[in-house]
Amino acid sequence: MNLSNFLQELIIKGWKFWNEDNRLRYRAPKEESTSSVLAQLKEHKAEIIKLLQQNPSIFNVCPLSYGQRSLWFLWQLEPESHAYNTSLPLRICSVVDITAIQKAFEALRSRHPILRTSYPKLNSEPIQKVDDCQELDFLQIDASSWGEDELKTKVIESDRQPFDLERGPVMRVRWFIRSESEHILLLTMHHIAWDGWSAGNLLMQELLQLYQAQLTGVKASLPVIKYSYQDYTRWQRGVLQGSEGERLWKYWQSKLTGELPAINLPTDRLRVTQIGRAHV
Numbered sequence: 266m267n268l269s270n271f272l273q274e275l276i277i278k279g280w281k282f283w284n285e286d287n288r289l290r291y292r293a294p295k296e297e298s299t300s301s302v303l304a305q306l307k308e309h310k311a312e313i314i315k316l317l318q319q320n321p322s323i324f325n326v327c328p329l330s331y332g333q334r335s336l337w338f339l340w341q342l343e344p345e346s347h348a349y350n351t352s353l354p355l356r357i358c359s360v361v362d363i364t365a366i367q368k369a370f371e372a373l374r375s376r377h378p379i380l381r382t383s384y385p386k387l388n389s390e391p392i393q394k395v396d397d398c399q400e401l402d403f404l405q406i407d408a409s410s411w412g413e414d415e416l417k418t419k420v421i422e423s424d425r426q427p428f429d430l431e432r433g434p435v436m437r438v439r440w441f442i443r444s445e446s447e448h449i450l451l452l453t454m455h456h457i458a459w460d461g462w463s464a465g466n467l468l469m470q471e472l473l474q475l476y477q478a479q480l481t482g483v484k485a486s487l488p489v490i491k492y493s494y495q496d497y498t499r500w501q502r503g504v505l506q507g508s509e510g511e512r513l514w515k516y517w518q519s520k521l522t523g524e525l526p527a528i529n530l531p532t533d534r535l536r537v538t539q540i541g542r543a544h545v
Contacts, residue, residue, distance in 0.1 A: 268309055268316070273326050273387050275302070282324060284317040325395040329384065330498040331505075336457040337384055337391045340430050347425040349456040353469070354420060357448040363440060365479035367403050370438055372475045373468065374401055376487070379458050379494040383433030391431075393495060402437035409443060416441065420451055428455045 272282065279294040289310050293302075306313065316323060329337060336349055374380040378395045385394055406423075408416055423439045435458040441449035452468075459468070471487055478485040504510060 266305075266309075268312055269323050270387060271305065272313065272316070273323065273392070276324060276326050277328055277387065277392060282313065282317065284314050287314060289314050289317075322395060322397045325378075325397075325495075326387070326392050327495045327498055328502060329391055329393055330494070330501055333384070333393070333457050333498075334391070336455075337430060340428075340455075340457070344429070345427045347427055350424060350428070351454050351456050351459060351461045352424045353450075353452045353461075354424070355450045355452075357450060358446060360446050361448055362480060363405060363442075366440070366476055367401070367438075368479050369472055369475035370403060371401050372478075372485075373472055374436065376471070376490065377468075377493075380436050380454070381434065382458060382494075383435065384430040384457065386431065393498065395495070396433060399434055402434050403440070404438070405440045405442060408441040408449065411443075416443075416449065420449060423451055424453055426453075430455065430457060 275293070276282070281292045283290050289306070291306065339349065340346070381397065381399045382393050382395050383399070384391050386392070406419070408419065411419065420439075420441065426437075428435050435455040437453050439451040439453070441451070443449065471485075474485040474487060477483075505513070
């Protein structure tokens with residue numbers, strides 16, 4: 266038996282595990298607490314406690330949200346596509362402590378689990394897996410000898426590199442050094458992890474504070490994050506699997522019943538309405 270897969274399947278179903286004074290503790294949904302599962306847990310108790318102590322990140326999994334499932338499906342169709350890369354390029358005209366900015370990005374990623382999440386398969390289903398051991402993809406590039414055209418080409422090439430959602434990471438930082446006082450920051454993330462508004466507003470505001478904290482040695486005064494995206498995913502699934510989900514399902518069934526209306530927009534050619542027939 267693959268113990269990691271077995272435990273992750275239980276966690277996806279709502280089980281929780283923790284180690285308390287070298288004793289295995291768990292909490293399970295009532296309908297899932299079967300004698301066969303309990304027997305397996307008892308048999309492998311020592312191994313599970315060891316995993317909790319040595320590799321706790323394997324327990325940090327949850328299903329994908331419905332929006333993530335659609336993006337993951339599209340990525341499976343075209344894994345080399347950059348269509349869902351979200352990017353933020355910035356030209357910085359000042360002296361920058363690159364070591365401090367790298368540490369600020371590491372702190373930012375530690376603050377937001379979604380930035381260190383990958384999307385592997387568990388059996389045949391994709392899952393979210395937060396990887397606390399995943400390294401920040403940060404690369405310095407000497408661009409001091411490039412002209413503006415070459416710089417633009419290289420930045421675009423870096424931006425369009427595809428992501429491997431199953432292995433991660435889903436965020437990368439490319440730091441192009443033009444001179445001591447001129448830099449190009451290219452922050453690129455896959456849309457499955459973040460959106461353009463959040464990257465351009467929330468992330469950059471926090472990054473600036475974390476960078477200042479690295480320079481001054483004073484802890485950044487950022488608000489505590491109470492909920493993660495995984496919490497939202499669990500909430501979403503709970504809502505849609507309950508009575509509210511049934512109500513929404515019936516609503517959209519009624520709205521989408523019957524023939525879809527034609528949208529009478531101007532066209533530059535005949536509009537096909539049935540096989541062998543067309544009109545304008």
